[in-house]
Amino acid sequence: MIDTLYEWIWWDRIWLPVNLTWADLEDRDGHVYAKASDLYVTLPYAIAFLLVRYLFERLIATPLATSVGIREKARLRVADNPILELYYRSHSRTPGQAVIDGLSKKSGWSVRQVERWFRKRRNQDRPGVLKKFREASWRFVFYLLALIGGVMSLYDKEWFYDTREVWNSFPKQTMLDSQYWYYMLEMSFYGSLLFRVTFDVKRKDFKEQIIHHLATLTLLSFSWCVNYIRIGTLVMLIHDASDVLLEADPLYMGVPHPPVPPVLWILLLQCDAAGPPVPTHLLGLPHPENGQEVPLRQNDQR
Secondary structure: OHHHHHHHHOOHHHHOOOOOOHHHHOOEOOEOOOOHHHHHHHHHHHHHHHHHHHHHHHHHHHHHHHHOOOOOOOOOOOOOOHHHHHHHHHOOOOOOHHHHHHHHHHHOOOHHHHHHHHHHHHHHHOOOHHHHHHHHHHHHHHHHHHHHHHHHHHOOOHHHOOHHHHHOOOOOOOOOHHHHHHHHHHHHHHHHHHHHOOOOOOOOOHHHHHHHHHHHHHHHHHHHHOOOHHHHHHHHHHHHHHHHHHHHHHHHHHOOOOOOOHHHHHHHHOOOOOOOOOOHHHHOOOOOOOOOOOOOOHHHHO
């Protein structure tokens, strides 16, 4: 039964083009091909990434945050109440009104006191700016290094400039050492993110974030097994370039008084009178008191 299932999963017609079998992708005559067994090393590498991340956040990110003025605000702890604490941890952080009435009777507190306790308890667990800065700085550094490493490994390859070369002799394309390490490190990094997702800052898109990491690992594994390595490295390079910019924004927003980047002012001056308003937080400007964005346009700069 297991052998039949294994043969069906790795059936040639599912994975490879017509007239090709897995035997055609065995190493011979100096040609080396990607193998599914290579992916096993991503597990210990992911654990190693967790260790490197721990050291980075403690020895580099935290001192850097302190140097730019980021401090962890001291928060008052709520009064001890075993009944409310048990419900908070095992049931819900935001109980309904009926539940609050019941907890009020059990604890001997007024409804107002119970509501205030849950509100303060949620604020107590809310991640601080320092934690967000450390996480964003770790991802920013990895994506930046991955982008630099990807460019260094691809700049002298013909398919980096001519995408038609991506499919030349596919799938009989020998694997390079740079491609191997690019894939393994990327997959190991996303594996470490998946391991830490429950301990990191929990965002509103928590479920979507898990699906994203699983989908990324699945697609990278699939492209590795069927030797889509050339196109896979190009796709990873594009994603790393965009992720560097995405992770730079929370880093910039975490600084108490960041300087206004000149490039943002250049973009601001390109907005015409009919253009959309520019979000003030992108310019390092404080939000107005009413909480709305200030529409800054070209005419306002004259």
